[in-house]
Each structure stands twice: as C-alpha cells, then as structure tokens.
Amino acid sequence: MAAGLVLVGCGTAPAAPAEPPRPADCPAPTSSDLTTADGWLGRIAMQPDTVGVLVDDGRGRVVAHRADRSFPLASAVKVVHLAAYAAAVSDGRVRPEDRVTRGDWERWYVPGTDGDAHPAALQRLGPGPDYTVDQLVTAMIRESDNAAADWLRARLGDDALRAAAASAGWQDVELPGFAGAAARLAVPELAPSGATHAQLVDLDGRLGRRVADDPAFRAEVVRRIGAAAAQDPTGFVAAARAWSATTAQGTPAQLLGVHRAIATGALPGAGLAARQLSWQGATPGVGTVGFKSGSFVDVLTFGGFLRRDDGSVGYAVVLGRDLPGSPPVARQVAGQQGLVLEALTSPRALDRLACVA
Secondary structure (H helix, E strand, O other): OOOOOOOOOOOOOOOOOOOOOOOOOOOOOOOOOOOOHHHHHHHHHHOHHHEEEEEEOOOOOEEEEOOOOOEEOHHHHHHHHHHHHHHHHHOOOOOOOOEEEHHHHHOOOOOOOOOOHHHHHHHHHOOOOEEEHHHHHHHHHHHOOHHHHHHHHHHHOHHHHHHHHHHOOOOOOOOOOHHHHHHHHHOHHHOOOOOOHHHHHHHHHHHHHHHHHOHHHHHHHHHHHHHHHHHOHHHHHHHHHHHHOOOOEEOHHHHHHHHHHHHOOOOOOHHHHHHHHOOOOEEOOOEEEEEEEEEEOOEEEEEEEEEOOOOOEEEEEEEEOOOOOOOOHHHHHHHHHHHHHHHHHOHHHHHHHHHHO
16 A cells, blocks of 8 residues: 655655656557456546546656646645644654543544444554654555544644644645534534535534534534434435535645655654554565545545665555445545555556556
8 A cells, every 4th residue: 555746865855756648559448347457547538537646656757637736635635733743752742652431532532433443443543541742643555544633633733733744845724624524414404504624624623622622512412423324324325425525635746745745754743654654564675655545425435655675666546526426435445555565666557557647
C-alpha cells in the first residue's frame, strides 16, 4: 500500500519533471472491476471525471489526471491533522506522552459511522482508562479513527491545521468535522436551505463541537443514524452518497503536496509524521510505504509515498468519487492500491496509466 507525490531529498524541492508524452502503444482498457488495477484504469478511461490521479515516480516521470480538480477526501485528509501534530510536537506545544482519558476521546465518537474503526483501535490499544496523545494519533492513521481526528483538531486548533497545510502549499484547506458531518447526515434539517459547500463544511465543525459537548444531542444523532440504516437501508445509502459530495474536499495536487513535504523533511516534525504514515514497515523488494487512505460509501481515496530500497522516493494520490455500490468500497481498496504500487514500481504500468490520463 502506498501513494503520494513528487520529489526526492530534503529542503527546497527541485522543479517538478514535465509530464511525459502519451505512450505510443496504448491498448484500450476493457476491465471495469475496481477490485483490480486494470479496473481502475478502465474507470479513468470511461468515466474520467470520477477519478483524480497524480503520480510522480521520483525518477523524472509524472502522470496527472484531473490533478487540480476537487474531490471528497474522506479520511485521506487526516494527513493534515498529522502534519499539524508533528509541528506541534516539534515546537513543544504538545508532548506525545501527554494523557487523554477514554471519555474525552469518545466524546467525539459517533457509533455506526466509522466502519468500526474506533472499536478496532480500542482492541489494539486496550480498554484504557487513558491513552497517550501519540496513541490517539496512531488510531487516527492506522484504524482511521474519526473521533481521534476530531479530538486532535480541537486540541491543536483550526489555525494549526491550516498553517500545516499552507506550509505544504495548500491554501484554504477545508477542515473536516467528522462527528459534525455524521450529525448533518443523521439530522439533515440542521443544514440551512441553500447552504453552499463551504458553509456546510464549516457547519460540520460547529456540529462536531455540539456532539462533543452535548450528550443528549450525540445520543439523538446515534439514534437517528441507527434508525435510518435499519428502517430504510436503500434510502440511507442514497442519502449517504449525496452527502459525501458535501464533505471536505481537496485536489490530488494539494494532497500530494503534504505527503511530499513530509517525505522530504520540508515540514517541522516531518520525521515523526513519516514514521506514523509508514507504520506497516518495509516490504522486501519494494521499499517503505507511507500512506493515508479513506472511504465513504461511494468515495475511495489514497495518498502517500514510496521510499525505495535504493533511496529514491515516488509519490502518488488517487481520489475516486461516485463509485458503484458493487463491489463494496472496502473491496475496491485492493484495486486502487494495486494501481498505485504498480505505477510506482513498474515503468510499464506507469505507461499504461499515462495512456488513460
């Protein structure tokens, strides 16, 4: 598993390589099976507006498709939270060993909305009663725990997250409120009629704070989510598909910039962030992958970098939206990550991607 952006080394980045010309041999993709890399190539060719791609192999080749178009980011955006945390540790505003009670963490938890990420994190970390800040960050990255991301945003402050994104070249980042977005899905009447996308994302932040501070409201959100999913599963999925388009967005180029800044050491505390992203360790013959992925019911996102055994670094981002319900998004992960790894490890695979980009 890997993905990310361009650049090798550290400090000031050299100019990005020019995008190569389209390969001469370009057989038309025929697969639509998103559980495979070939299926993702087919998706890009046949429904080009539903996928954004940016791959830089770190050896002089870049392939881009809709790289400057905004897509829902789902949990891939948590790399911004991670960058802000690393910077805060670097300048002494946060200590990784500081303690967080389970109750404080779970104020932000909305059961039934995270694919059981929070229970999985608790199983790995144990029942508490408290945890270190760094453990919560591992839950945010490894299990993709939404409550940990919302807790960290509240702890660091929005300005810290915006500064971290801006330091990697990402201006005006949209900050997700995962608990608040779940509340808006559960109680859609909370959103003003005619609200813009930016207003809805801002509302999610405020609703998230209400979830954390008002136990009765949180309980009602959980009740409404459970009732909707049980009573009208088809309708709930349709509502979730429409809702995903209203959540925090960004472009492949913006997301890749954060991974590049982390991999090249251009951000304060970049080493800490890189270690968090590379928690799976090295793969013999491939290298070390640092990544953060994410998903909603019709969204699948991936961003990261591959540090090869020879020291070179490749980067990739793939953002998919409006994906079909079958196979489930969870089964499409292997295909998306296969596309990334093949593109970063095989010139021929990168050629095939360039053919459809």
